Amino acid sequence: MNRTAHYRGWLALLLAGALVAALPAAAAAAQTPIDPALPTPTLADTHCGSDSSPAWSAVSTPPPAGMTVDIGVPRPTVNGVSYQGVVHAWDLDGSQEADGSVDGLPGVSQSVYVPLPLVDGHTYGWYASTYDGTAYSNPTGTCYFTVDGSAPATPVVTNPDFPPVGSPGTPKKAAGQFTTFSFSSSESLPSGCTVAGTPDCQASGLDHFEYGVDQEPGIGAPQVPVDSQGNGSLTTAFPWGVHTLYVIGVDAAGNRSQDPATYTFTVPWQLPPPSPTTLSLTAPATSGRAAPLTVSGQLSAGPYESGEVVHVIKSDLGDPTGVALPDAPLSADGTFEITDDPQIGGANTFTVSYPGDTTHQAATASATVQVSRSAASVSLTTNATHYAYGATATVTAHLGATYNDRTVSIYAQPYGGKKSLIKTSAVDSHGNLVTSYKLTHNTVFTAAFAGDYHYAPATATRTTYDYVKVSESLSGYYTNTHYGSTLYRVYHHTAKAKLNTTVTPNKAGQCVRFQVQRYYSSAWHTLSTSSCHTLSKTSSGYGTLSLTNAINSKFRMRAEYVHSSKDTTNLSTWGAWQFFTVRH
Numbered sequence: 001m002n003r004t005a006h007y008r009g010w011l012a013l014l015l016a017g018a019l020v021a022a023l024p025a026a027a028a029a030a031q032t033p034i035d036p037a038l039p040t041p042t043l044a045d046t047h048c049g050s051d052s053s054p055a056w057s058a059v060s061t062p063p064p065a066g067m068t069v070d071i072g073v074p075r076p077t078v079n080g081v082s083y084q085g086v087v088h089a090w091d092l093d094g095s096q097e098a099d100g101s102v103d104g105l106p107g108v109s110q111s112v113y114v115p116l117p118l119v120d121g122h123t124y125g126w127y128a129s130t131y132d133g134t135a136y137s138n139p140t141g142t143c144y145f146t147v148d149g150s151a152p153a154t155p156v157v158t159n160p161d162f163p164p165v166g167s168p169g170t171p172k173k174a175a176g177q178f179t180t181f182s183f184s185s186s187e188s189l190p191s192g193c194t195v196a197g198t199p200d201c202q203a204s205g206l207d208h209f210e211y212g213v214d215q216e217p218g219i220g221a222p223q224v225p226v227d228s229q230g231n232g233s234l235t236t237a238f239p240w241g242v243h244t245l246y247v248i249g250v251d252a253a254g255n256r257s258q259d260p261a262t263y264t265f266t267v268p269w270q271l272p273p274p275s276p277t278t279l280s281l282t283a284p285a286t287s288g289r290a291a292p293l294t295v296s297g298q299l300s301a302g303p304y305e306s307g308e309v310v311h312v313i314k315s316d317l318g319d320p321t322g323v324a325l326p327d328a329p330l331s332a333d334g335t336f337e338i339t340d341d342p343q344i345g346g347a348n349t350f351t352v353s354y355p356g357d358t359t360h361q362a363a364t365a366s367a368t369v370q371v372s373r374s375a376a377s378v379s380l381t382t383n384a385t386h387y388a389y390g391a392t393a394t395v396t397a398h399l400g401a402t403y404n405d406r407t408v409s410i411y412a413q414p415y416g417g418k419k420s421l422i423k424t425s426a427v428d429s430h431g432n433l434v435t436s437y438k439l440t441h442n443t444v445f446t447a448a449f450a451g452d453y454h455y456a457p458a459t460a461t462r463t464t465y466d467y468v469k470v471s472e473s474l475s476g477y478y479t480n481t482h483y484g485s486t487l488y489r490v491y492h493h494t495a496k497a498k499l500n501t502t503v504t505p506n507k508a509g510q511c512v513r514f515q516v517q518r519y520y521s522s523a524w525h526t527l528s529t530s531s532c533h534t535l536s537k538t539s540s541g542y543g544t545l546s547l548t549n550a551i552n553s554k555f556r557m558r559a560e561y562v563h564s565s566k567d568t569t570n571l572s573t574w575g576a577w578q579f580f581t582v583r584h
Contacts (some may be wrong), residue, residue, distance in 0.1 A: 001511070001552065002289060004219070004291070004351075007449070009319050010078050012143075012557055013183070014194060015399075019170045025456055028357070030106045031086065031088060031099075031129050031131075031136045031139065031405045032136065033134075033135050033136070034135060034136050034137070034138060035134075035135035035136065035555070036137075038083070038130050038132055038135060038137060038138075038142060039073065039083070039130055039137055040129070040130065040137045040138050040139070041071040041073055041085050041128045041129065041130050041140055042071065042072040042074060042140075043070075043071055043072070043128070043140060043143070044070035044071060044072060044109070045435040047109035048143030048144070048145070049143060049144045049145055049146075050144060050420075051125070051142070053273060054123050054146045055143075055144070055145045056145065056146055056148055056251075056253035056254075057145045057146070057148070057253055057254075058147075058148060058149065058253045058254045058255045061343060064503050066098075066113055066114055066117065066175070066532065067089060067100075067113070067114045067116055067118060067126075068111050068112065069087050069100075069111070069112045069114065069126065069128060069452065070109065070110075070111055070112075071085045071087070071109075071112060071128045071140075072108060072109055072110070072111055073085050073108060073110055073130055079419050082132075082431045083130045083131065083132050084101050084102050084110070084130070084131045085102050085110040085112045085128055085129075085130060085131075085308045086099060086100065086101045086112065086128065086129050086131045086136070087099065087100050087101075087103065087112045087126055087127070087128045087129075088113050088114075088126065088127060088128075088129075088139075089114045089116045089122075089125065089126035090116075090124065090126070090157035091116075091119070091122055091124055091126055091280055092122070092123045092124060092125060092144075093122065093123075093199060093200055094373060094547070096116065096117070097116070098114050098115050098116035099114065100112050100113045100114030100115060101117075101131065101224070101259075103391070103570070111223075112128065113150065113381045114126070117199070118149075118262060119147065119148035119149075119190075120147055120148065120149045120150060120190040120191070120542035121148075121149075121189070121190030121193060121200050121202045121203065122146070122147055122199075122200050122202075123144060123145070123146040123147075123202060124146075124147070125142050125144050125303055126142070126143055127139040127140050127141065127142045127143065128140045130219075130321050133502055135558075146204070147202075147253075147258065148187075148202070148203055148204040148251060148252070148253035148255060149255075150187060150188050150189075150190065150203065150251075150255065151187075151189045151251075151255045151256060151257055151258050152185045152186065152206050152248075152249030152250065152251050152255065152256070152257050153186050153187070153188070153257065154185070154248075154249075154257050154258070154259050154260070154261050154295050155183045155184060155185040155209060155247045155248065155249050155257065155260075155261040156184045156185070156261065157180070157181055157183055157245060157261045158181070158182045159179060159263065159265065159305055160179075160180075160182070160315050161173040161177075161179040162179065162265035162266065162267065163265065164263060164264060164265055165242065165264045165265060165266060165564070168303075169305055169462070170358075170359060171265075171266060171267065171268050171271065171358075171475075172271075172357065172358040172359075173267075173271070173358070174240075174267065174268050174269065174270045174271045175237075175238065175239050175240040175267050175269055175270070176237050176238075176239070176550065177237055177270065178235055178236065178237045179235070179236070179237070179238075179247060180233050180234065180235045181226060181233065181236075181263070181552070182207045182224075182228055182231065182232075182233050183211075183231065183232045183233065183234070183247055183249075183261075184229075184231045184232075184548055185206055185209070185230055185249035185257070186206065186230050186320045187203055187204070187205060187206050187230075187249075187251050187255075188203070189201055189203050190202075190203065201217050203251075204252035204253040204255075205251060205252055205253045206226050206249055206250075206251055206252075207226065207233070207250055207251050207252040208223045208224060208225055208249075208250050208467075209223065209224040209226065209232045209247055209248065209249055209250070210222065210224075210227055210246075210247070210250055211224065211243060211245060211246060211248075211250050212246045212257075212393045213238075213243060213244075213246075213535050214243055214244055214267040215245045215246065216248075216260055217246055217247075217248055217260070218305070223250075224400050231478070236315070239267065239526060240267055240268065241266075241267060241269065242264065242265070242266050243262045243264070243265060243267060244262055244263065244264040244265075244268075245248075245262070245264075245265075245447055246260040246261070246262055247260060247263070248260045248261070249420045253489070259413065265331070265382070266292065271358050271359075272359070274356060274357070274358065274359055274360050274361045275301040275334045275359060275360055275361065276300075276301065276361055277299055277354065277356070277362070277363040278298055278299070278300045278301075278363060279297060279298070279300075279310075279352060279354055279363035279364065279365040280297065280298050280365060281295055281297045281350070281365050281366070282295070282296045282297070282367070282500060283295040283296075283350065283367035283368075283369050284369055285369070285370065286369065286370045286371070286372065287342065287348075287369050287370075287371050287372070288371070288372050289342060289343065289344070289345045289371050289454070290341055290342070290343055291325055291341060291370050291371065292339060292340070292341050293339070293340055293342070293369060294337055294338065294339050295337070295338040295339075295350050295352075295367055296335070296336070296337050296338075297310065297328075297335065297336050297337070297338070297352055297365070298334055298336075299330065299334035299335075299336075299354055299360070299363065300334065301330065301334070301359075302333045302334040303332045303333065303334075304330045304331070304332055304333075304334055304357075304360070305357070307329075308329075308330040308357065308427070309327035309328060309329050309330060309473075310327065310328050310330060310336055310352050310353065310354045311324070311327055311352070311353045311354075312324065312325040312326070312327065312328060312337045312338050312350060312351070312352055313325070313347045313350075313351045313353075314340065314342075314348060314349065314350050314351075315348075315351070315369040316342065316344045316346060316348045316349070316371075316437055317344050317345075317346050317347075317451075317452070317453055318342070318344045318453060319480045321363070322351065325328075325338065325340065325350075326578050328352075330354075332478075338350060338352070338442075342369070342371045343373070344452075344453045345371045345373030345451075345453060345454055345455075345456070346370070346373060346451060346453075346456075347368050347370060347371060348368065348369045348370075348371050348372060349366055349367070349368045349369075350367050350368075351364065351365075351366045352364065352365055352366070352367075362537070373451065373453075373454055373455050373456040374454055374455050374456065375455070375456040376399070376400060376401075376402055376449050376451065376456060376457070376458040377400030377458065378397065378398070378399055378400070378408070378447050378448070378449050378458040378459060378460045379397070379398045379447070379460050380395070380396070380397050380398075380410075380445060380446070380447040380460040380461065380462045381395075381396050381398075381462065382394065382395050382396075382445065382462050384464070385465060386462060386464070386465045386466075386467065386571065387439045387465070387466050387467070388466075388467050388469075389439070389465060389466060389467050389468050389469040389504065389505075389570075389573075390438060390439070390440060390469065390494045391437075391438070391466075392436050392437065392438050392439070393436065393437050393439055393443075393445075393464055394434065394435075394436050395412075395422075395434070395435050395436065395445050395462070396432055396433070396434050396466075397410055397427070397432065397433045397434075397447035397460070398427075398430075398431050398432050398433075399427045399431045399432075399433070400431065401447055401455075402449070402452055402454075402455045403453050403454035403455055403526070404450070404453050404454070404550075405449075405452035405455075406426045406427050406431075406450045407424065407425065407426050407427075408425070408426075408427055408433045408446065408447055408448065408449055409421055409423070409424035409447070409448045409450070410422050410423045410424070410433065410435050410444045410446070410447050410448075411442065411447075411448065412437050412443050412444075412445055412446075412508045413444045413445075413446070414440070414441035414443045414566065415441050415442040415444075415568045415569040416441070416553065416569050417441065417444070421433055422437055423435040433447075434563065439464065439466040440466060440505060441466065441505070441569040441570055442463070442464065442465045442466050442568065442569055442570060442571070443463070443464050443466065444461055444462070444463050444464075445462045445463075445464065446459055446460070446461050446463065447459065447460045447461075450584055465571050466569075466570055466571065467570060467573040468503050468504060468505065468507065468561050468570045468571070468573045469503070469504040469518070469573075470501060470502075470503055470512075470559055470560070470561055470573050470574065470575030471501065471502045471503075472497075472499060472500065472501050472503065472558065472559055472575045472576060472578050473500050473554070473578070474489045474497060474498065474544050474557075474578050474580055475498045475500060476491060476496055476497060476498045477489035477490055477495075477497075477580060478491065478492060478495075479500060481581065483579075483581075484553070486579055487579065488554070488579045488580055488581050489578070489579070489580040489581075490581055490582075490583060491547050491580055491581070491582050491583070492547075492582075492583065492584075493545075493548055493549075493551045493583065493584060494545050494548070495547060495581050496544045496545060496546055496547060497544065497545040497547060497555070497557065497580055498542055498543070498544045498545075499542060499543050499544075499545075499557045499558075499559060499578060500540070500541075500542045501540065501541055501542065501543075501575060502538070502539060502540040503535060503539045503540075503561045503573075504539065505539075505569075505570070506538070506539040507535050507539050507561060507563075507567065507570075508535055508536060508537045508538070508539050508578050509534060509535060509559075510533035510535050510557050510561065510562075510563060510564060510566075510567055511532070511533070511534065511562040511563075512532070512533050512535055512536070512560065512561055513529060513530045513531065513532055513533060513543075513559070513560050513562060514529070514530040514533070514543030514557060514558070514559050514560075515528070515529045515530070515557065515558055515559075515560065516528050516529075516545055516555060516556075516557050517555065517557075517577075518550075518553055518554070518555055519553070519554040519555070519556075520553075520580040524556065527555075530543055532562065543557070543559065545557065547582045550582040551582050551583065551584050552582065552583065552584075553581065553582055554579070554580075554581050555579070555580050555581065555582070556577040556579045556580070557578050557580070558574055558575045558577050558578060559574075559575045560572065560573065560574045560575065561573045561575075
């Protein structure tokens with residue numbers, strides 16, 4: 001049921017200048033005497049307000065003004081006596097009161113006019129009685145109402161998808177697509193009031209909105225509820241064409257906005273496809289840690305609507321998957337700026353994304369700024385520089401001051417081989433990380449600190465050199481003997497001494513040479529050093545020595561691996577001396 005009609009059903013407050021039937025002055029003022037036999041009037045509508053919850057009523061305030069009450073008199077005429085309905089009304093603030101009676105011939109349904117000027121914001125009480133010319137009936141119960149004589153302000157209408165005709169912007173939706181209109185309005189307090197709710201400063205408040213599409217809202221117009229802030233919304237779809245939405249505000253007393261809000265807009269048949277969009281970023285290559293920096297950007301295919309933004313994700317060592325920064329607002333020409341003061345050094349990557357709208361495609365771009373870090377100190381040592389084949393090197397890395405990471409990794413890369421990680425761990429309390437590595441080739445060791453939030457990555461290297469293993473054996477001898485503790489092989493003078501050698505690792509195609517020394521005059525003297533003998537596929541070779549003129553002499557022989565420029569993996573290496581003597 002319409003609330004305005006609902007309230008006006010029991011209380012019609014009208015501009016009035018009608019004549020009032022004359023009543024005895026004393027009786028009108030006091031409504032006495034009371035004859036209980038007279039019928040008490042009935043109210044045309046029982047929904048009058050109570051003293052704790054008065055009903056709301058609209059009223060016209062220019063004088064002359066008053067109130068008209070509809071009541072019912074069960075027996076308007078008895079034995080030729082006509083019963084009149086009379087009403088007594090008063091302002092609850094005690095400022096005025098008045099009585100009124102039915103105008104014209106009394107009947108079962110009577111309209112009683114009371115010449116009581118009604119004031120906006122004031123609360124009134126009233127009751128009715130039946131009058132037979134000499135006495136009054138018992139009165140009805142007292143009804144209460146508060147006057148609201150102010151109309152709500154013309155509503156404000158907004159919509160994000162269809163700009164008003166004549167304003168900048170283009171539609172973001174097409175025919176048949178749902179859109180939401182937002183309404184807002186307010187109602188003023190009575191004149192001279194500053195605080196709502198104080199005596200004589202009442203206002204019913206905005207109750208609902210009524211709207212019409214392409215025509216002003218009339219009786220039975222659809223309604224939209226309001227919240228406590230005076231806001232409401234309408235979600236609907238429209239066909240193709242130009243439309244006007246009319247909206248009025250209605251308060252709890254039934255007052256309506258003097259003028260409807262009008263919102264005229266165009267609904268296209270369909271939207272054009274979004275324009276291709278490119279996003280470019282400009283950022284400094286480097287920046288100081290904790291210092292402000294600015295990344296600026298430009299989106300193509302402007303203009304852009306007010307309120308659009310780009311989203312920003314920043315990734316760094318602390319948040320490698322990224323953390324969201326505040327959205328950056330877009331200017332109409334598609335430009336924007338991002339400001340940041342990075343607290344973590346190293347690569348700071350800003351990924352900017354534009355989600356797109358009905359006229360622009362989405363776009364994404366990234367820019368990386370290298371944020372400064374302090375230099376870290378890393379050193380690397382080994383327990384030797386040159387190692388026998390298969391020996392184990394002790395490798396020690398040392399790390400200086402850092403911020404939040406104390407991890408060092410040690411790598412080994414044999415010459416001609418692949419680099420491999422041999423240990424990674426946090427350094428000890430002295431800043432050291434120690435590991436071992438078995439050498440078979442010349443090897444470069446590397447200690448690496450990956451860097452942390454405040455210190456940059458750092459590395460140190462150490463090169464070690466490795467000999468080969470030269471295995472030797474004599475053949476062709478017939479027995480053994482010792483001189484002191486040294487083992488000698490014994491040959492006939494008619495035999496040939498043969499020194500067999502194998503080089504490990506395999507050095508096929510490389511060079512080995514042999515050296516022979518003879519002992520005399522209490523010393524060893526070199527007799528000869530052979531030229532290069534090419535090692536076989538199995539990395540072996542041999543050298544021989546004729547012994548015809550060597551009777552009763554002591555000899556020793558050894559082999560040397562001589563690396564060429566093609567072999568950078570090992571050092572040249574002498575084998576051990578092999579001792580022998582010759583007999584007749």
